[in-house]
Amino acid sequence: MRNFVALTRRELLSVYVSPLAYGAAAVFMFLFGAFFVVQFARLKLVEVTAVVEPLGHILPALVAPVLTMRLLAEERRMGTLEMLMTAPVGDLEVVLAKFFGVWIFYASMVALTAAHVGAMLWFYDGSVDWGGFAAGYLGMLLMAGLFLAYGLFVSSLFESPILAALIAFVSGLLVLMAGFLISSPVLVKPGLQQDILNFLMPFKHYATFLQGVVDTRDLVYFAASIAYLLFLTTKVVESRKWR
């Protein structure tokens, strides 16, 4: 546990002095602003959670690969992984610390969106469904966690950060698009197959949160997928020992 705290602290130290992270944060805020304006005009404030919807899919799909690409690929390329792994720390601790470090950074970017939301609420005179709002933000953070865990996993496979970012980005986008298509009743005949596919894809689970519903099934889905990806990442890091 003490190791985990120290490792996470190190990740945060590195990310908060990284120009790349601030670049990603700037892109994030710009895109969020653009989406916000469009949604705001379209929805005319009917549904508050819909305004923050892109925070959960397209934004992390774009930004997460940039934040995660260096986490393990760079450590391997620079050889700092050797320093890390010859210190008395476990592989799992390292992977968890990297994940939580970057997740915390992501959450701090999301915190900045409070400005937009605050401005919106300033002009809004209906009653706000705070519970629904919180559910939307929770779902969005879980989505981001999934993308970050996936990006971390891809980063563990490569030595080149750019390659890791590219692959995480393209494959993440494909999954996202597949999720959109599958959930459409026009393209896929409703039935068991669609239900199964929908259950596997993250998009539908996120949609539940956006409706203001926190369902255990969705929580389990996110927790399990993130845990599984982190488990795979740990195995990849460990794999140097059996190659």
Place this chain on the structure above:
Amino acid sequence: MIELQDLTKRYGDLTALDGVSFKVEPGEVVGFLGVNGAGKSTTLRILSGFIPATSGTARLAGHDVFRDSLAVRRSIGYLPETVPLYPELRVSEYLGFRARIKGVPGARRAGELDRVLELCKLGERRRQTIGTLSRGLRQRVGLADALLGPPQILLLDEPTSGLDPLQRLEVRALLNACKRQHTVLLSTHILSEVEATCHRVLILHRGRLVPDEEVARLRQVRRFTLAFAGPEAAVLESLRGLKEVERAEAAKEPGVEEEGEGAQGHAELEPRESQDPRDALVSLFAARRGEGWRLLELRRRTLSLEEIFARATGDAEDRRA
């Protein structure tokens, strides 16, 4: 303190280490010598727990490297050859992080940082970002890191590579200063470094250890160098005729002017078995005094580490062929 038994490492078809066994006693400083690619880094990586061996065992501070990796890693300070550091952190941030994950308790951490910064003369650099440090300073940060703890065992992979001569001297002084506290295994291909710092030398060649007896035997070998006046060819001829002499070769003494007052010749003698040819030499020159032969200088010397190394690795090559 360090014990290797029949350690072997294969990367696919390539055998990097081939049945290496040796022991390092507590408090010993052992130099690990070999050309690039001899298997030094592989050995140190296995000992530090970064990669596993294909077969064989290794124990450090009483713990098995493979079964009890965490306990081993708690008792070592390891400096990889490339000194990988996080360029975006400050020296103190980096070392603070390393002290934490190495389990230096909070109450002792600040003092421990001061100690290693002081030892490595990094006090003024503690606020500097690692990315802006010179190669020599980075090396010192890596060393400071390895010294944190302090660990029982230091594993240093070419701690002076890439440094200028002055920095190399500094690192050497540093190593000498921390000799008493740690058991040290350091790899290098710079022979003078081993002579300056180590109690003992292990020579690794193509994944195999040159046996200690072989190195000890080579250390016993004596050479005689002499300077003389007289016709060089004739003198060498007579030297070769002596029964105590196995081989005699003309040698060049660097930096000595070869002109004027009767050209001076130099020769190097390899004695037959371990005989001392000095009496015979003196009488030889005395007998030919009339012909202008003079023995100007006679010196007995041991083989330099370079020669031992060249012969040990050369012999290993011959045996293989």
